[in-house]
Amino acid sequence: MQNNQHPKRRSLLAAAALLAAAPWQSIFAAEQAIRLIVPFPAGGGTDVVGRLMAESLGKELNTTVIVENIGGATGTIGAAQAARATPDGRTLLLGITGTMAIAPSLLKGLRYDTAKDFTALARIAQTGNILVAHPGYPANTVTELVALAKRTKTPVLYGSWGNGSGGHLAAESLRSLAGIPMEHVPYKGVAPLLQDLIGGQIQVGMLDVAAALPHIRGGKIKVLAVAGSRRTSALPQAPTFKESGIAFDTDSWFGLFGPARMPEAEAQKIALAAERVMRQPELKARLHDLGLDAVPNSRAEFNEQWRADMVTWARLVQQSGAKVD
Structure with a gap:
């Protein structure tokens, strides 16, 4: 049977069919x-x-x-x-x-x-979360931090990104296991904690690696130790808590x-x-x-x-x- 439709009309009909099908195709794809x-x-x-x-x-x-x-x-x-x-x-x-x-x-x-x-x-x-410090802090490792706290008997004032955060709990484990005085300063998130660490308003903090890494590489803060089961490949020089004599290795x-x-x-x-x-x-x-x-x-x-x-x-x-x- 011969198709007597004008070519332009056939094209319009084909385009209309495609447009009509498109929403169903989108719904199917979403499903x-x-x-x-x-x-x-x-x-x-x-x-x-x-x-x-x-x-x-x-x-x-x-x-x-x-x-x-x-x-x-x-x-x-x-x-x-x-x-x-x-x-x-x-x-x-x-x-x-x-x-x-x-x-x-x-x-x-x-x-x-x-x-x-x-x-x-x-x-x-x-x-692992990491223990970091301002570049001017006198300890360069967690071992030195513990020794400093025991010698001076001055509480280590540290910040974390909030009460009950992984950083807070890791630092409290350090306090308990090392037997040193530490006081927690909870921040409402990582950004304000980093700002105060870099600015020197607080000397020590617990951070996640992803947030801290650019500032460690830029020399604005330094890493003391990793609170995890293994060294992180991004900071191979930083020892774990366990390597430093602190029996904490939770990732x-x-x-x-x-x-x-x-x-x-x-x-x-x-x-x-x-x-x-x-x-x-x-x-x-x-x-x-x-x-x-x-x-x-x-x-x-x-x-x-x-x-x-x-x-x-x-x-x-x-x-x-x-x-x-």
């Missing part, structure tokens, strides 16, 4: 995408890690991974949304030590049960989680894809630039680490007497 909740605002260190992971994981799974920033309440609002999501593998959470291991014992009224409402999938990267980490009751096949597929991603030299190098070490482990090993860390941090919260109003 197939994976949502990665980053429970902090855009632009911070956790957001950077989340976007690196989203890009690499999307390529590995041959799908789109969309980062959704849901900040507030030290990461627990975004975590609560992830916990309530349909457990079909389409909603994931970028969890950190603070929200997934410290918050359960520190914060009252959490809208989720951390131990029951999540599926641990993969550890993305880990590091801070970034991890990938899903809601509880995820189908085992879906959880295993995402976990294995994340494990492959974390072995990619390019991603490891990009994380290294942020002061983070990609040390891949299995899903079972990460689950064991996460649950053990909840117990460890609960003990540290109790020992420190940390409270959040």
